[in-house]
Amino acid sequence: MRGLLSRIFHKNHLASRRSAFRRDMRRMGRMAESRLKALLRETGRLGLYLWGALAAGAVLAGESSTVHERSPEAGLESWKVSHRGVTLELAQITPDQARAFFIGRGFERVDAERYAASCVFTAILRNDAAPAAIAYRLAEWRAVRAGGQPQRLKLKEDWLKEWEARGLAQARKIAFAWSQFPSEQRFEPGDWNQGMLTLMLPRGSRFDLKYGWTAQGKTEEAMMKGVTCANDNPGY
């Protein structure tokens, strides 16, 4: 009998405990659910705000950040910045490549050497998605080296004066002039151009390029960071 009563008590006790446990669990569940909902509401909003801020930051900062690449085959480096629908790309040209190009255009070796000694890039500027026509002037662009004064680019016209003084043949000057990135240009949406761009910096120099353009009467500025002049052995 005692055993039976004990078992019944134990059973009831267990049932009671189970019931209490279930009640507790339900209460805890409701509390947890309530807290979780509140937490989700707060962190959810916070998360979304953070996500939104990141997306906005990506639009504003990512759009004008410098994308750097190195070609695995040649080891040559290039830099690309897209800002407000305008994309600028600079790709290294080695002294060897610059020399070969102008010797191929009939230049004397000494003249080709003079050009190859400068810091040369292929520049590509595109009006991909600006809301209107853009106009740029290379004379306003500056190379900024760490701790140094902003330095202007060496323009096609500067070179042509030198070639004139050195008595370069007319055919060579024509080839030269059209191979260089134009000093001034206006691009409607969809327009772009490609040409050689020079700076009077030693080979291997590292600089930031501050550049800009005007669109609808407003001046836009952007920065291409960490650009490096090529050496003859890129990547080494």
Add this chain to the structure above:
Amino acid sequence: MRTTIPVISLLFLLYAGTALASGGEAAGTLTVLGTRSPAPELKLKDLDGKTYSLSALRGKVVLVNFWATWCPPCRREMPSLQRLYQKLPHENFEILAVNVGEDENTVLTFSWMLKPAPTFPLLLDRDSEALRKWPAQGLPTSFVVDRQGRVALRAVGGRDFDSPAVAAQLRTLIDETH
């Protein structure tokens, strides 16, 4: 919350759109000029010594393309120019591809390498005097002259002349009655 998600989605779409736009190739259309000015005269010889004159082509739509063999975007667009030439009726349309500053041998050797090889005239502007009369700063630059001899369309930089939108622009000019 109801406004946050659409705003974020819009920001994301803007970002994605910008990324795609900046990574894309050259635009598929030519710039329509608001005012059509008379085209400068162009009178040059082709590789065979035959003289072509823009004024003699009045009544046709003429695409004038300034290019050079050393210019990468010029080289890239040349095959698509030939395909465009094959697509449009020759009685109403002509292409004059003006090489700037190079000699016959250089241009001829280059043209042999092209597939499809150009069948439109390749003109030689050895001293770039012809180009100087046109509002071009760099190569390639293309102009489309309407049937009245006015510049109607322009493209600074290379284009994909296989683009149906470009062919449609040219057909519209060809179909103009005045």
